[in-house]
Amino acid sequence: MITIFIVIAIIYIGVLVTFSLMTRKKNKDSTSYFLAGSKVGSVLGIFTLAATLFSTFTIIGMPDFFRTHGIGSWLFLAFSDAVMVFGIITVGYYLRKTARREDFRGLSGLMAKCYKNKYAGYITFVGAFIFLVPYVAIQIRGIAIFLNATFTHALPIWGWAILIVLIMLVYSEVGGLKAIIYSDMLQGIILLVVICIIAYNCVSYFGNLENLFSKVEEVNTQLLSVPGPKGLFTTQFLITSMIAITMIPFTQPQVVTRIIIMKNYRSLFRMAIGLGVFALIIIFATLCIGMYGAVKYPELNTAEFISAVLISDQSNFVAAFAILGLIAAAISTSDSQIFALGGELRSLLSGNDKKMIGITKVAIVFFGLVVLAFSLMASDELVLLARTSFTGTALMAPMIFLAIFSTRRLKMLIPILTMMAMLIFISSLLGLIPNMVFGLNLDLLLILLLTLASLAAYRLSPIGD
Amino acid sequence: MKYVKEKLWLLCCISAAAIIVFGLSPLALPKNTFDPKLFGMPYVLWVNILLSIGLVLLTVLGTFVHPGSINSSEE
Numbered sequence: 458m459i460t461i462f463i464v465i466a467i468i469y470i471g472v473l474v475t476f477s478l479m480t481r482k483k484n485k486d487s488t489s490y491f492l493a494g495s496k497v498g499s500v501l502g503i504f505t506l507a508a509t510l511f512s513t514f515t516i517i518g519m520p521d522f523f524r525t526h527g528i529g530s531w532l533f534l535a536f537s538d539a540v541m542v543f544g545i546i547t548v549g550y551y552l553r554k555t556a557r558r559e560d561f562r563g564l565s566g567l568m569a570k571c572y573k574n575k576y577a578g579y580i581t582f583v584g585a586f587i588f589l590v591p592y593v594a595i596q597i598r599g600i601a602i603f604l605n606a607t608f609t610h611a612l613p614i615w616g617w618a619i620l621i622v623l624i625m626l627v628y629s630e631v632g633g634l635k636a637i638i639y640s641d642m643l644q645g646i647i648l649l650v651v652i653c654i655i656a657y658n659c660v661s662y663f664g665n666l667e668n669l670f671s672k673v674e675e676v677n678t679q680l681l682s683v684p685g686p687k688g689l690f691t692t693q694f695l696i697t698s699m700i701a702i703t704m705i706p707f708t709q710p711q712v713v714t715r716i717i718i719m720k721n722y723r724s725l726f727r728m729a730i731g732l733g734v735f736a737l738i739i740i741f742a743t744l745c746i747g748m749y750g751a752v753k754y755p756e757l758n759t760a761e762f763i764s765a766v767l768i769s770d771q772s773n774f775v776a777a778f779a780i781l782g783l784i785a786a787a788i789s790t791s792d793s794q795i796f797a798l799g800g801e802l803r804s805l806l807s808g809n810d811k812k813m814i815g816i817t818k819v820a821i822v823f824f825g826l827v828v829l830a831f832s833l834m835a836s837d838e839l840v841l842l843a844r845t846s847f848t849g850t851a852l853m854a855p856m857i858f859l860a861i862f863s864t865r866r867l868k869m870l871i872p873i874l875t876m877m878a879m880l881i882f883i884s885s886l887l888g889l890i891p892n893m894v895f896g897l898n899l900d901l902l903l904i905l906l907l908t909l910a911s912l913a914a915y916r917l918s919p920i921g922d
Numbered sequence: 923m924k925y926v927k928e929k930l931w932l933l934c935c936i937s938a939a940a941i942i943v944f945g946l947s948p949l950a951l952p953k954n955t956f957d958p959k960l961f962g963m964p965y966v967l968w969v970n971i972l973l974s975i976g977l978v979l980l981t982v983l984g985t986f987v988h989p990g991s992i993n994s995s996e997e
Contacts, residue, residue: 543981682956
């Protein structure tokens with residue numbers, strides 16, 4: 458298996474290098490480097506968005522989440538993703554209109570322009586930085602732990618983490634967003650094919666789906682209903698998760714950018730449909746893998762379970778591609794997010810274009826190093842940490858929606874309230890304040906209050922620019 | 923034609939909202955309920971799979987009647 462893995466890994470890195478060198482020549486200014494020329498077609502769009510969204514958290518986290526918490530995980534992610542794709546065609550249209558009007562360079566820059574105040578941009582940038590860095594870090598950590606468990610004597614966890622961050626930084630810095638998008642396409646295809654083959658093998662082990670679920674029923678009936686064995690899937694948890702996930706395309710810069718850079722509305726719509734199909738297939742596959750794990754490996758920890766199901770139980774060929782698929786998933790999500798942070802910073806800077814690209818490239822390396830440091834400290838709870846990141850950025854949704862939809866003169870009240878909400882949310886994560894208020898989850902309460910405040914601010918704001 | 927499309931788009935939005943509300947209601951999420959089953963899948967799972975597919979199909983329909991499809995020539 459190791460020989461096959463080394464061969465395909467070399468081919469994979471070779472393809473990444475080729476993409477970077479191909480696109481490097483075309484990167485003449487900020488628009489081509491950070492926004493890939495803003496003419497991305499629907500097929501590239503589907504895979505780049507899918508690879509950006511479906512990360513290590515999906516391949517490692519979701520099978521484990523299904524195994525531990527049961528079928529409610531479908532509602533947590535797949536149903537929420539289906540709502541999200543409907544949201545992309547609904548709100549994406551207005552987002553693109555606003556972006557075109559304001560000469561989009563990045564979400565932070567867009568907020569600064571819409572609110573006519575640079576501090577609105579700074580708040581957006583800081584919010585994205587604070588909540589994306591831990592998310593990227595857990596991707597790196599997840600894959601580093603997995604590789605360490607699989608190749609026991611090769612490298613320590615920090616060694617794998619450094620290697621992944623290095624690969625990611627080199628090809629992102631050289632090739633820009635276009636290189637990332639091409640590599641996302643490759644990574645998305647590998648991810649989809651590998652996970653479907655493994656899921657098929659998991660179901661085949663029991664003969665068919667019916668046998669698989671009847672075995673799960675024998676092992677732990679609670680996995681087959683809500684709220685699940687640990688009582689996680691309460692209605693409040695599911696509603697908050699759905700809001701957080703649905704808001705990703707409008708609050709996380711790496712996804713916002715991908716919506717804006719689509720060639721036209723038709724490409725955007727096709728991308729949304731493709732993403733929905735991709736999401737349902739891939740999450741159904743992780744459901745099968747998770748249910749298989751619930752029967753066969755109920756007692757193993759996450760790394761041992763993933764290593765068993767993706768490596769030990771598969772043929773050498775599939776196992777080698779599974780490892781590559783995992784690395785590809787971690788890289789495709791992380792590079793997009795780190796690069797997007799660079800793009801956000803660029804959108805707040807003004808001055809000579811070449812000089813600003815240079816400054817941003819240095820900043821991307823800095824973001825990569827911060828992520829690396831966090832990845833060595835993060836917890837192993839991939840899915841729940843990812844959800845925290847989604848919820849954190851979702852707090853910016855009312856501020857962003859107000860900017861997208863309002864034709865009135867906007868004041869700084871909502872960005873300031875958003876900043877306060879993020880501070881309160883972080884305080885609750887640190888345990889400084891309770892995370893339940895009047896029987897409501899604090900994150901849900903904060904989103905509701907910000908939404909009400911945004912509606913009130915819209916009604917009270919003066920008409921005209 | 924534009925008027926009909928706008929009404930159909932509104933209908934798509936209302937249908938999506940109805941699916942979301944139903945998907946989060948006790949009807950689709952009854953606690954500790956497993957039957958009736960479909961291909962061995964417990965009730966909560968297959969109902970939510972159908973609802974998710976329904977939302978994606980609504981997205982497909984929505985792309986034909988969305989204001990963006992009407993104004994696509996503006997881009």
